[in-house]
Amino acid sequence: MPLAARRALARRGLLALVALLVVVVATTGGAALGLLTATTTASARAALGGTDPAALVVTTRVADDPAAQEAGLTAAVDDLFGGAPVRVARTESAAEGDAPFVVWTLTPDLSALVPDDLAGLAAGSVALRDTLRQDDAVAVRGITVTGDLGERAAVELAALGAARAVVTVPLALLLLVSLVALAQVGRVLAGARENEVEILVARGASPRRLVAAAAVEAVVVGVPAAALGTGLAALLLTGRGPWTPGPPVAAGAVTALAAVAVLTGVVAAQARAVAARGARDRSGRLRQAATAGTVVAVAAVALLGLLRLRSLGSPAVPGGQGVADPLAAAGPAVALVALGLAVLVLLGPATRAWATLAARGPRLTGVLVARRTARGLRLAVVPVVLLVLAIGSAVLAGAYAGTEEAAREGAAVQAVGTDVRVAVPGPGTAGAMLGPSAPPPDATAFAALPGAAAAAPALVGDATVQGEDVGATALPADAVPGVVRTPGAATIADPLRGTDPFAGAPVLPDDASGLELVLAGSVTPDLAAAEIAEVQDADVAPTVAVTLWLVAPDGTLTVLDAGSPALGTAGERTRLSVPVEDLPAGSRLAAVGLDLGPAVVPTRVDVRLEALTARTAAGEVPVDLDAGWTPVGTAPADDLDDGRVPRFTTTLTSPAPSWARLVAGSSDPGPGVPALVTDAAAARWDATAGDVVEVTWAGTAVPLEVVGTVAEVPGQSRAAAVLVDLGTLDAALLRTAPGLPRPGEVWVAATSPDAVPALAQDAAATARAAAPEPGTVTVTTVADAAGADAGSPVRLVFLVVAAGAVLVALLGLAAVAVTTTAGRRAEVVVLRALGVPPRAQGAGRALELGVVAVAGTLSGLLAGGVVAVLAVPGLVAGVVPGTAAPVAVLPGPVLVAVLAAVGGSAVVAGAVAAVVAAQARDTDYRPEVR
Known part of the structure; x- marks a missing residue:
């Protein structure tokens, strides 16, 4: 234990960064899970509440035993609704001379409602009516169940199920970022202690003892840090909605276990490697082969995950309520890691080429920075991979937020079709x-x-x-x-624009306030063909109701009732007056309608519109009726000579009513x-x-x-x-x-x-x-059609994960900075002896970190963009089904992440520059610079 304590104190700076890393991971995980719980719970309560709360209304007659009736209903509700919180209110309505009605109103208890209750509410609402009908103690002479509780619960259940499936993608990203960060920072810590481990093994320390000491150290560092992160997550969640402590505590516990396991595992691997190391192992060839194999394996998993995501269309398993396919959910996160490793593969040749070019220049600082960066890529793995994951996460968060917002708006616009839709x-x-x-x-x-x-x-x-x-x-x-x-x-x-179907129809004056019709016609029953007994004391003449169909310039039809003229057998003329209100300019007479009553006996009908006059402010204006008129309808029309005048003749034989119209315009539709x-x-x-x-x-x-x-x-x-x-x-x-x-x-x-x-x-x-x-009357806008935002939990979790990933990346960069600052102390003395000024050494060391940070940031932007194009459409389709919105990036999260990464890297680089410059100015004798 004393040895372990001294080793910990010697690396207290790195251990402090490891503890901060665990705090950040626990805080991010707890906040993400807590926000997921809070937003889904708030969404479920909002969907069933609001100004029009969801309810079921059960109505039947009061039974002879009201207590047994009430107990039967209560038992059915408890059994069918799966423990969902449901309030039951009972009322009775009096009925004269009969048993009164009893009405139970079932409403969800929103204060206790959680998303898991939606399934019980949906299923119970569907089965309640049939169950109660079979219970004679409850249903008395029939029972009715009305209300929208089941339908609204089912809709919200489907929406939250889709969100839960999609939210596994940012959660998988958070898990991968956390594991990579812990593993890489653990490797940095192990690399800084490699000489110590070699000495301890040479002096007889067994790998098992080193692992036990590392486990104790990991518990001392990780568990309190995870507890602190859980507390910070709870603090951040205060006032954010109806969250419960379970998810943040679970996230903290998982973080603590992961930290202890990963840190201990890294030390165990190092101890076994040092104990079994040979000359060939020191060459690094096996490590390079393992790295190449890792890149290929990660790339293969990423490719399979993205292909799975695209084949499914979303991370959700087909037919599974909120169940995500593991491979599809992990695809985007693994793809970011694969692209980050690809950047490392390319970074080696790029930095060597940079070193070659810098060697031709006159400045020593540039050559030193280039060569040191090319040779120190082992430490660059940590910040590069973490920055790729962090910035890539921010790009994914921005792309998801922007695309989901565009998809929801597009779906709402599509559903409404216009800005304001009025149903009358x-x-x-x-x-x-x-x-x-x-x-x-x-x-x-x-x-x-x-x-x-x-x-x-x-x-x-x-x-x-x-x-x-x-x-x-x-x-x-x-x-x-x-x-x-x-x-x-x-x-x-x-393509819908064609010829005017009412071309040539009579045009009415724009300021017409009424229409005067002159009808000439006759209705002549054929009494000779009828049995006298059948027509005795009967009015054998069928009625004729006249309507005018007016067409506006936009194609809208308006019907005017002209009345039912009394047409005799002598062909009398009849004048009809039709008032007109707010006649659209350019209106025309599209058709003259005739509604014919039943014919008791065969009857000859002849109706002709002889004149049409419009009443205007300037007087009466005659309307030209000389147009093409086509008879249509169920009453068979006789052939007319030319059809230029609105005339209809037929012989009615059917005892059922019939109709006919004289349509103006072309006879060929x-x-x-x-x-x-x-x-x-x-x-x-x-x-x-x-x-x-x-x-x-x-x-x-x-x-x-x-x-x-x-x-x-x-x-x-x-x-x-x-x-x-x-x-x-x-x-x-x-x-x-x-x-x-x-x-x-x-x-x-x-x-x-x-x-x-x-x-x-x-x-x-x-x-x-x-x-x-x-x-x-109902009025709908795009905002109304958008409805509840089922994707808000996913969006919030994405943003929280991106913020946590940026902090983790900066801590990884700081860990590398601390390690290199302590491990290269002797290099400072050598450069000072060669005449390199302190400020130049500090600037060179800061430039090394800056190159790594810039490479990781730019690579993260590129990797995030590639993964967003491949994955975001499927993620959005899982939450907003039936949409195909193009990928649109919300710039806010990306800009904040880039500024935070650049600013944090600048702070770390500035601190390193100051420490290195101070080391160069320090001329005292120290053992580590001998």
Whole structure:
């Protein structure tokens, strides 16, 4: 023990750095695990809490034995929810003449909720209804279970599972940095004691005794340092969220064990090597061969890890909830080590070439620095590898943060499609059909809001192709560049622009406040063909309801109810008056609709629009009706001579209602509605440009002509989706469907990102003022669609690991500086005798460290960039699925890490320069310089 104490005191500077290294590793590991626990717990509580807490509502009749009913529910909750903290509130509602209802409201106890409880909440919510229905003591005459607790818990469970799988990458990096740092600093300490060990072995000390002494020393140094690091981690975590002491304590314990094991193992290897050393071993050839083998082995593992990561698409095991593939998770960290070792391999020839060139120069300092650096690469391993890992970690942290932020924003932009998306459902249901009671939303009102650059109506929903669901978006093609915010919006809708489907339709005056129609027609039942008993006391004339379909310049259709004229058998003329409000400029009459009632007996119907007059401020303006009119619908139309006037004749024989429209414009609608389909949809349908695909949209089969493919469709999160022009779609549905789906949304583009919050508020107010049911209005922005940031735990852990790795690298550099300063004391005397000034010696020694630090920093930037390009897309895809954002580096972490590395290296180099200069000025006799 006295000998061990004297040996420790002789190297107290290095041992102090080893202790600091253990402190930093324990602090970094504890802070990383603590932040991971805190952020995931906070995320889980936020997902199920907030202004609209998740809940399940169980409703049934009160049983004859309420106590047994309550006990049955409680037992089912305890059994199904796996111990998750759930609060149950019970209420009763009175019922006249019948047993009252009992309502249990199940909400999670957020103060006690942890991420592991999400699985129990999700599974229990799914199974609760069936379980309670089978318990007669609980379910009385049926039971209902409603609420979103299970769905929200399942979504958050999947998000946190993905984050847990990805977070293993920075944790693996931290583990590797820690092991490399401990091993390399242990080697530096062992190298400084090599002469002592040789003397002790020569005097009879056994390797086992040396190992035992080293183990005691490692315990004395490592355990208190790890405890101190754990305390610092707990201090850093104070106020950072709901963390528990378990993870930091576990990190500290692992750090202490690793420190003792690594430091003891290094000494054991050294003692055995010294005891068995021969002449051939001193040549260094075996060491060089082992180093080459290490480089090849590490490179092979790194390559396999990166290939595994890219093949899986993320570190997560397919089908495993939050389970990471070990090889894929370790791939980026091992790749950084491999690139750091490759730098060392290249550093040898580079420094020798530098020494050769410096020898030709006039300055002695440059030659000494170059030659000493070339010959001292064994010590350069420590700072170079650690700096490569540290700066590479910072680059990975910045690349992950920047790419994940871009991916989340891109996914949100893709899901929303524009800056502000306003949904204004029609009366009754969100899928209301166009009609006088459910007109399309007025996009011009939103375009006039402060901060709005453009606005357009949108029809967004689901369709089916071959029985499979696809996302469907219909927008005015000309408005897409102005309102869509996804990449490529300026040209995405170009293939959708075609001929005007209502070319030649009658144009209405812009300031029309009403329309006057003159109808001539007759409804003539064929009583001779009917049995008198069937028509006795019956009104055999079917009703005829007239509607006007107006089309705005953006393709939006509006339906006006013209009423049901009383048409007799003599062909009387009828005048109908239709009020018009806020008619868009350039509107045209697209079609005249006829809704025909059932025909009790065969009936001849003849309806002709003879005149149309618009009421304006300047008086009545006649509308020219001389256009091409095509009859469509379920009522069979008779052939007309030229179709230049809006006239419809038919013989009704069906007892069911029917409909007909006289559509203005071309009679040839083409093979289908031009559509852009996603790459995934084209691959699923095996469709190429020019193919026609039948889509069932709003209950009607619509042929779509594929005119191109896109990666994604604005406003759709589905991989398989289609985009069409709203006007062209309406023109097609106008010919085939009795009812057209109402564009229930308005997409509003902002003049700048800063204007979005205020614009969203104004758009919500405008929509609620116009909506028949203001509570149904929803406004969505990109910030709303982004939702909870499931990648924040990964991002925080990456940043903590990068910060800890930089500190570890600087401590490694300091350890090398302390070792070389003490070990080269005799060299200072020789150079002083040769006339090298003290300041020149200090500057040369500082330059040596500077060269190593710069090489490690630059190599770390390069290595981090390479690994980021290969690994970060897969890491981001694990947290933000379905995205393919290019790698974008957030410069903050990288800049801070580089400045810290450069600044710390400068401080260490300056301290070494000062010590060496002081040694050169010291002329006293000392034993170590004999």
